[in-house]
Amino acid sequence: MDIVSPDGFLYSVAKAGIKYPDRYDIALIYSKRPAQVAGFFTTNQIKAAPVKICMKRIRSGQAQALILNSGNANACTGKKGIEDALKVTDYIAEKLAINKEYVYPLSTGVIGMPLPVERIMKAVDELVNSLGNAQPLQVAEAIMTTDTFPKLTYRQIETASPVTILGICKGAGMICPNMATMLCTILTDAKISSDLMKEALRDAVAQSFNSITVDGDMSTNDTVLMLANGESEIKIERKTNLWKQFREVLTDLCIELSKMIVKDGEGATKFVSVTVKGAKTTQDARRVARAVANSLLVKTALYGGDPNWGRVIAAVGYSGVPVKEEKIEIYINDICLFRGLPTMREDELKESLKQREIEILINLNLGKGHTTIFTTDLSEDYVRINSAYRT
Amino acid sequence: MDIVSPDGFLYSVAKAGIKYPDRYDIALIYSKRPAQVAGFFTTNQIKAAPVKICMKRIRSGQAQALILNSGNANACTGKKGIEDALKVTDYIAEKLAINKEYVYPLSTGVIGMPLPVERIMKAVDELVNSLGNAQPLQVAEAIMTTDTFPKLTYRQIETASPVTILGICKGAGMICPNMATMLCTILTDAKISSDLMKEALRDAVAQSFNSITVDGDMSTNDTVLMLANGESEIKIERKTNLWKQFREVLTDLCIELSKMIVKDGEGATKFVSVTVKGAKTTQDARRVARAVANSLLVKTALYGGDPNWGRVIAAVGYSGVPVKEEKIEIYINDICLFRGLPTMREDELKESLKQREIEILINLNLGKGHTTIFTTDLSEDYVRINSAYRT
Numbered sequence: 001m002d003i004v005s006p007d008g009f010l011y012s013v014a015k016a017g018i019k020y021p022d023r024y025d026i027a028l029i030y031s032k033r034p035a036q037v038a039g040f041f042t043t044n045q046i047k048a049a050p051v052k053i054c055m056k057r058i059r060s061g062q063a064q065a066l067i068l069n070s071g072n073a074n075a076c077t078g079k080k081g082i083e084d085a086l087k088v089t090d091y092i093a094e095k096l097a098i099n100k101e102y103v104y105p106l107s108t109g110v111i112g113m114p115l116p117v118e119r120i121m122k123a124v125d126e127l128v129n130s131l132g133n134a135q136p137l138q139v140a141e142a143i144m145t146t147d148t149f150p151k152l153t154y155r156q157i158e159t160a161s162p163v164t165i166l167g168i169c170k171g172a173g174m175i176c177p178n179m180a181t182m183l184c185t186i187l188t189d190a191k192i193s194s195d196l197m198k199e200a201l202r203d204a205v206a207q208s209f210n211s212i213t214v215d216g217d218m219s220t221n222d223t224v225l226m227l228a229n230g231e232s233e234i235k236i237e238r239k240t241n242l243w244k245q246f247r248e249v250l251t252d253l254c255i256e257l258s259k260m261i262v263k264d265g266e267g268a269t270k271f272v273s274v275t276v277k278g279a280k281t282t283q284d285a286r287r288v289a290r291a292v293a294n295s296l297l298v299k300t301a302l303y304g305g306d307p308n309w310g311r312v313i314a315a316v317g318y319s320g321v322p323v324k325e326e327k328i329e330i331y332i333n334d335i336c337l338f339r340g341l342p343t344m345r346e347d348e349l350k351e352s353l354k355q356r357e358i359e360i361l362i363n364l365n366l367g368k369g370h371t372t373i374f375t376t377d378l379s380e381d382y383v384r385i386n387s388a389y390r391t
Numbered sequence: 392m393d394i395v396s397p398d399g400f401l402y403s404v405a406k407a408g409i410k411y412p413d414r415y416d417i418a419l420i421y422s423k424r425p426a427q428v429a430g431f432f433t434t435n436q437i438k439a440a441p442v443k444i445c446m447k448r449i450r451s452g453q454a455q456a457l458i459l460n461s462g463n464a465n466a467c468t469g470k471k472g473i474e475d476a477l478k479v480t481d482y483i484a485e486k487l488a489i490n491k492e493y494v495y496p497l498s499t500g501v502i503g504m505p506l507p508v509e510r511i512m513k514a515v516d517e518l519v520n521s522l523g524n525a526q527p528l529q530v531a532e533a534i535m536t537t538d539t540f541p542k543l544t545y546r547q548i549e550t551a552s553p554v555t556i557l558g559i560c561k562g563a564g565m566i567c568p569n570m571a572t573m574l575c576t577i578l579t580d581a582k583i584s585s586d587l588m589k590e591a592l593r594d595a596v597a598q599s600f601n602s603i604t605v606d607g608d609m610s611t612n613d614t615v616l617m618l619a620n621g622e623s624e625i626k627i628e629r630k631t632n633l634w635k636q637f638r639e640v641l642t643d644l645c646i647e648l649s650k651m652i653v654k655d656g657e658g659a660t661k662f663v664s665v666t667v668k669g670a671k672t673t674q675d676a677r678r679v680a681r682a683v684a685n686s687l688l689v690k691t692a693l694y695g696g697d698p699n700w701g702r703v704i705a706a707v708g709y710s711g712v713p714v715k716e717e718k719i720e721i722y723i724n725d726i727c728l729f730r731g732l733p734t735m736r737e738d739e740l741k742e743s744l745k746q747r748e749i750e751i752l753i754n755l756n757l758g759k760g761h762t763t764i765f766t767t768d769l770s771e772d773y774v775r776i777n778s779a780y781r782t
Contacts, residue, residue, distance in 0.1 A: 027555065038727075043709040044537070044705060044709045045707075045709070045713065045714055045716075046704050046705060046707065046708030046714070046716050051617070061760065065496065073701075073703065074715065075705075076701060076704055076729065076732070076733060077732070077733070078716075078717070078732040088687075109699025110699075110701060111699075111704065111705065112700065112701045112704075112733040116682045169503040219705060220701075220704075220705050220708060256449060270544055282644070296687070296777070297771075297777055300773075300774050300777035300778040300780065301777065303774065304777070304778025305778075306778060308501075308502075308505045309503065310464070310467060310501060310502025310611075311502070312465065313437050313438060313467055313611075314435060314466075314502065314610060314611050315434040315502075316436075316437065317435040317437030317438075317611060318434070318435045318436070322436065323436055323437070325436075325437050325469075326469065327465065337503075338467065340469060341469040341471075342467060342503040342504070342505075355468070378774060379774060379778075380771035380774045382687075382691070382774070383691050383694065383703070383769060383770060383771045383773070383774060384771060385574060386687070386691035386692065387449070387691040387692065387693070387694045387695025387696075387697060387770075
């Protein structure tokens with residue numbers, strides 16, 4: 001698929017040698033005019049330096065350049081980490097002759113290593129000079145860590161002139177309840193205020209990045225940043241059809257990106273959706289879905305094609321949500337395995353577990369709360385990849 | 392080590408063919424006189440039939456026989472599951488000519504399969520007829536599932552006549568915060584009321600079985616049952632030296648058993664203790680310790696010998712407990728890796744991670760709350776074992 005970039009954004013990538021020599025590991029995204037910005041960040045209390053800087057700068061509602069790197073998270077690096085990141089962003093602002101508060105850093109990689117500032121500064125010269133020479137695909141590639149494929153997609157809304165929304169993200173292991181080790185930048189040429197954009201983005205993130213889990217860990221660096229530079233001159237205002245359409249399209253784009261992340265879960269062989277309905281509240285539904293989606297025993301059973309729905313109901317039981325055993329229904333791939341009692345249909349399930357996509361449906365029959373979470377199975381490869389991540 | 396049984400208890404084992412033919416899978420423990428009983432059970436809301444029966448019967452404070460089986464958990468089996476278990480316990484009571492309310496069932500194995508009652512009833516005849524022919528070791532073997540070694544130990548308190556406490560348990564995968572897939576029976580010939588015994592047992596369980604975690608899952612069948620038959624005629628009363636000694640010895644015994652469980656964690660190659668101190672409360676310390684101990688990324692790093700303390704601090708950060716990054720200290724095997732900032736001593740750690748025992752110490756420097764949790768690393772073998780548990 002050819003990726004269409006929204007108007008007014010330029011890209012460049014470079015090899016800074018942050019962790020490995022000779023790979024593209026740094027990218028610059030530049031908007032010709034200052035853009036409106038909205039964002040969401042990790043809820044981990046240990047936040048990386050770039051996250052702290054973004055959280056501060058985003059209060060202005062304005063952004064013009066994003067500098068993204070892989071190989072080093074610049075997390076747990078104290079004051080020095082902040083200073084290092086600021087050295088880089090200040091230098092970029094100077095080179096681009098823009099407001100230095102409009103430059104946002106995004107980092108991913110190993111925790112607790114100082115940022116190799118000198119090497120990065122050298123790369124910045126190249127990035128600024130070559131702006132416009134790279135495509136979004138190359139940006140997506142530059143921010144990959146254990147990702148096995150670049151993740152990006154776009155949507156267009158047909159209006160007087162088309163409005164384009166582009167999403168670029170990365171994320172593989174450590175993907176969990178709240179957007180872990182996930183960097184995502186969404187760029188649009190729509191004209192929309194940062195407040196309105198934040199509203200749309202909040203919903204989109206809740207239904208996408210915050211509904212996926214790979215290993216339950218939550219990173220120090222998660223960031224979703226969305227920029228709207230208005231180049232299309234199509235204005236989006238509340239309570240219009242366009243506003244409704246914009247929200248839908250944005251959510252749809254975020255769901256597509258988050259599914260890519262799950263599909264690229266480290267060592268994953270299966271894509272699993274866990275739907276909980278009949279919960280008293282949405283909150284309850286989410287707790288149950290997460291307990292099931294994060295259960296190692298459920299994940300390994302799915303990997304092995306073992307029709308062990310007992311592990312699903314055990315996870316429901318320890319989720320902390322009040323349930324009634326006799327009311328619970330469990331379906332896997334539309335096969336009812338438990339309806340107050342076992343249905344003894346496991347042999348049917350066994351065949352169907354060979355599919356690459358697995359749907360788990362749990363009905364608590366207690367109310368109207370419901371949710372769907374996407375996750376993966378857990379394979380030996382997950383262990384192999386994560387036990388050797390740095391060594 | 393020769394295992395000493397407390398006076399007045401008899402044991403037998405049989406091959407009921409519950410899951411596999413030709414293996415000892417059922418055991419009977421009988422006390423010559425009715426014993427005082429105390430117990431703790433899974434906090435999973437989905438409780439197996441035998442757990443429900445035990446929870447009801449324990450209110451009387453009395454027990455005289457325990458029937459334990461592996462291969463079938465009798466969980467999620469509805470009314471039929473209860474009826475099946477009662478058929479077995481009633482039959483045992485009849486055969487032993489004891490109060491039927493004094494017979495307690497304990498089951499472990501697959502969830503959601505009906506108990507093969509006929510086969511079990513046949514085995515019961517043999518169990519009753521051969522009471523006294525088995526040793527505690529054989530009971531420990533009969534209740535093993537994926538355990539690779541039988542787990543039992545004993546303690547003696549020297550008094551006028553010795554008081555003996557024997558512990559027999561099983562548990563491998565699914566061992567988590569609250570005693571998951573863990574069956575434990577503790578037998579003593581001390582004379583002690585069930586209330587007093589419950590007090591001692593509560594403390595002992597908190598410091599042992601409830602402080603271990605293998606995969607974070609919690610089972611439907613966890614049971615700790617303690618019987619005191621008074622055969623030693625040594626009476627234990629509150630506020631005596633003996634009471635103090637009894638508590639200490641019981642806790643010590645439970646810690647030894649729980650360490651055995653962790654060492655036998657499915658696919659485990661390392662024994663890991665996670666100590667958190669300087670937390671505002673014990674509760675906080677436990678939350679942080681559990682987040683670290685259950686983190687897949689921490690567990691796989693330890694397996695791979697990767698000195699990746701960044702994953703430890705990330706888990707601290709998402710534990711939900713308020714922390715201050717600049718105050719946190721992290722030590723692994725006494726090597727300080729983080730004290731507000733990285734210490735860059737990872738190369739030293741690398742060598743020390745080759746040990747089979749790993750100690751993680753986290754000081755939050757915010758208060759006096761502390762705790763220690765025992766866990767394991769996570770290996771490819773864990774995945775292999777659990778993806779093929781039943782198939």
